[in-house]
Amino acid sequence: MKRLTTALILFTSLVCKADGLCNRGMVQKFDDVIPSANLTWTPCFDEFTCSKLEVPLDYSNRSLGTTSVAFMKLAGKNATIQSPSIVLVPGGPGGSGIQLLEEYRSLMGQMFGEQYNFVSFDPRGVNNSGLNLDCFRGNAEARLAFNRLHSTGATNVSSESLQEQYYSASIYSEWCNEAVEKDLPHGYYVTTPAVAQDLLTFVEAEATLAGQSASDAKLWAYGISYGTVIGATFASLFPDRVGRMVLDGVFDAEQYYDNNWRDVADQMDETIEKFSSLCHSAGPDRCSFWGPSPANITARMDQIILELQNHPVAVSKAQSQGLPTKATYSDLKALLFNNFYSPRSGFPVIAKVLHQLENGNASALADIPNGLGITSDAGFVTRCVDSYRRNKLTTIEEFKSYVEYMVSTSKYTGDIYPIIVETILCRSFRPQLPDSMVIRNPISGVQKPTSFPILLASNTVDPGTPLKSAQKLSSQFPGSVLLLQEGVGVSQI
Numbered sequence: 001m002k003r004l005t006t007a008l009i010l011f012t013s014l015v016c017k018a019d020g021l022c023n024r025g026m027v028q029k030f031d032d033v034i035p036s037a038n039l040t041w042t043p044c045f046d047e048f049t050c051s052k053l054e055v056p057l058d059y060s061n062r063s064l065g066t067t068s069v070a071f072m073k074l075a076g077k078n079a080t081i082q083s084p085s086i087v088l089v090p091g092g093p094g095g096s097g098i099q100l101l102e103e104y105r106s107l108m109g110q111m112f113g114e115q116y117n118f119v120s121f122d123p124r125g126v127n128n129s130g131l132n133l134d135c136f137r138g139n140a141e142a143r144l145a146f147n148r149l150h151s152t153g154a155t156n157v158s159s160e161s162l163q164e165q166y167y168s169a170s171i172y173s174e175w176c177n178e179a180v181e182k183d184l185p186h187g188y189y190v191t192t193p194a195v196a197q198d199l200l201t202f203v204e205a206e207a208t209l210a211g212q213s214a215s216d217a218k219l220w221a222y223g224i225s226y227g228t229v230i231g232a233t234f235a236s237l238f239p240d241r242v243g244r245m246v247l248d249g250v251f252d253a254e255q256y257y258d259n260n261w262r263d264v265a266d267q268m269d270e271t272i273e274k275f276s277s278l279c280h281s282a283g284p285d286r287c288s289f290w291g292p293s294p295a296n297i298t299a300r301m302d303q304i305i306l307e308l309q310n311h312p313v314a315v316s317k318a319q320s321q322g323l324p325t326k327a328t329y330s331d332l333k334a335l336l337f338n339n340f341y342s343p344r345s346g347f348p349v350i351a352k353v354l355h356q357l358e359n360g361n362a363s364a365l366a367d368i369p370n371g372l373g374i375t376s377d378a379g380f381v382t383r384c385v386d387s388y389r390r391n392k393l394t395t396i397e398e399f400k401s402y403v404e405y406m407v408s409t410s411k412y413t414g415d416i417y418p419i420i421v422e423t424i425l426c427r428s429f430r431p432q433l434p435d436s437m438v439i440r441n442p443i444s445g446v447q448k449p450t451s452f453p454i455l456l457a458s459n460t461v462d463p464g465t466p467l468k469s470a471q472k473l474s475s476q477f478p479g480s481v482l483l484l485q486e487g488v489g490v491s492q493i
């Protein structure tokens with residue numbers, strides 16, 4: 001019977017995609033969801049319901065008008081309309097919760113229990129929600145030119161690179177300013193405090209829809225990475241509206257708002273140690289960069305990094321495009337960074353590339369995109385407007401000292417970190433924002449405890465959202481509890 005139902009559903013959606021004859025009311029894109037000031041759920045993407053909630057641009061001045069926030073809901077197998085919705089708060093900034101919920105739909109019930117509804121959203125500024133700014137206004141050539149000028153690799157790869165990266169950063173804000181002026185007048189109204197307010201608007205609208213009191217409505221949330229900043233901001237602004245809150249893979253909210261990402265690489269080098277010891281214990285059949293001891297693996301890796309620092313390797317035809325290219329020190333550093341986050345899939349990639357480099361084959365490294373360069377602006381705009389009145393990274397001296405600090409924190413990624421996290425891009429943003437859009441008080445639950453204690457979670461070795469940050473947040477929210485998982489990597493839900 002179950003199999004039959006699945007087959008039927010499959011069939012319907014195939015028909016739907018083949019000739020556009022969809023179920024009445026079943027939408028397949030957010031453009032077809034009509035924004036509404038109350039919640040109106042429309043069946044969407046076959047197994048979800050979607051809603052676009054109209055929210056005030058500025059909660060302190062409603063005459064400015066509204067924008068819309070895209071929400072999507074998956075009903076737990078045993079859930080009813082009265083069951084609490086657990087809101088999955090995405091990372092980023094710039095991450096799409098809609099995409100996250102689609103990707104993890106089969107995990108939600110297993111993680112939380114089938115008696116809940118699961119909701120996620122694109123924060124204002126992101127993808128399916130309003131205020132989605134494209135700083136280069138569709139001009140791909142300008143974006144590419146900027147990236148070539150600015151995203152040049154490790155901060156000290158040449159004697160000029162730090163200066164080049166610092167000075168070119170101001171170009172970015174100029175393009176963003178122009179895009180706001182010409183295309184999207186309130187494009188900078190995407191701050192995290194506003195996102196926290198949007199979440200409150202959502203839980204109130206949900207309560208109203210269920211016939212309950214809006215003013216008693218509470219948020220049930222599970223936040224990851226930057227989503228923990230949204231969560232902590234919500235808890236700080238609306239402590240008596242915390243129903244349940246789990247913050248997993250904690251990002252230091254204070255450093256986030258100060259644009260001073262100092263602790264992020266705290267456990268990077270520890271992650272490298274784990275790579276070497278896990279590679280060693282996996283054995284030569286399962287780790288292609290195996291060596292007779294963890295120290296041997298680390299020493300050989302250091303040697304390869306040093307050789308690439310001295311000279312890049314020319315590759316006459318990259319496999320992917322068949323074009324001449326080179327494999328550089330920065331590419332390898334970026335590869336380490338990009339593959340530390342999820343060790344289960346990332347460590348084998350690192351091992352394979354190192355093994356080939358050791359054998360004189362640089363084409364694998366040259367073929368993997370290093371991920372440098374700005375491809376989407378939502379996250380940067382949010383970060384830069386969130387920090388503009390308290391930005392600790394504006395002068396070249398501050399940038400130099402930040403780079404030095406990162407290098408002292410992580411031998412392996414400290415010099416690539418600044419150009420990967422790109423906090424320097426915020427240095428000349430000067431958005432005109434009302435006070436209500438920015439955070440003024442410290443993020444904290446000390447003055448007013450949350451109505452339910454927060455549960456924090458962290459891996460013991462986390463290369464991107466280090467344990468230290470969870471411990472710090474825990475001290476700022478009395479009553480919170482920190483759950484440790486013995487493991488390596490960044491929380492991946």
Ligand SMILES: *[C@@H]1O[C@H](CO)[C@@H](O)[C@H](O)[C@H]1NC(C)=O
Nearest residue numbers: 035036037038039040208209
């Ligand atoms: C929701 O708002 C729409 C108009 O925006 C209105 O027509 C509808 O009656 C409202 N529904 C509820 C349940 O309040």
Ligand SMILES: *[C@@H]1O[C@H](CO)[C@@H](O)[C@H](O)[C@H]1NC(C)=O
Nearest residue numbers: 058060061062063064065434
């Ligand atoms: C609210 O916004 C309107 C429209 O931009 C503006 O004219 C008015 O001065 C604002 N009011 C306050 C109190 O900021």
Ligand SMILES: *[C@@H]1O[C@H](CO)[C@@H](O)[C@H](O)[C@H]1NC(C)=O
Nearest residue numbers: 029030095096098099127128
């Ligand atoms: C944005 O939304 C569209 C349509 O829903 C989807 O195809 C796309 O993958 C999304 N992009 C991101 C980055 O989430």
Ligand SMILES: *[C@@H]1O[C@H](CO)[C@@H](O)[C@H](O)[C@H]1NC(C)=O
Nearest residue numbers: 076077078079109113114115
């Ligand atoms: C749904 O609830 C029933 C009754 O409480 C329980 O027996 C069943 O295991 C639940 N199903 C799932 C998938 O959780």
Ligand SMILES: *[C@@H]1O[C@H](CO)[C@@H](O)[C@H](O)[C@H]1NC(C)=O
Nearest residue numbers: 155156157158159407411415
């Ligand atoms: C670049 O970083 C390396 C490794 O930390 C260091 O040895 C070197 O002195 C730095 N070079 C410059 C120009 O700062």
Ligand SMILES: *[C@@H]1O[C@H](CO)[C@@H](O)[C@H](O)[C@H]1NC(C)=O
Nearest residue numbers: 291292295296297299300303
């Ligand atoms: C690592 O071990 C191999 C095999 O015993 C040895 O040949 C090599 O010299 C060692 N490398 C380093 C850097 O210790």
Ligand SMILES: *[C@@H]1O[C@H](CO)[C@@H](O)[C@H](O)[C@H]1NC(C)=O
Nearest residue numbers: 319356361362363364365367
């Ligand atoms: C070099 O690495 C690439 C990519 O993994 C592989 O396809 C190729 O066969 C290797 N070349 C040699 C000479 O081993």
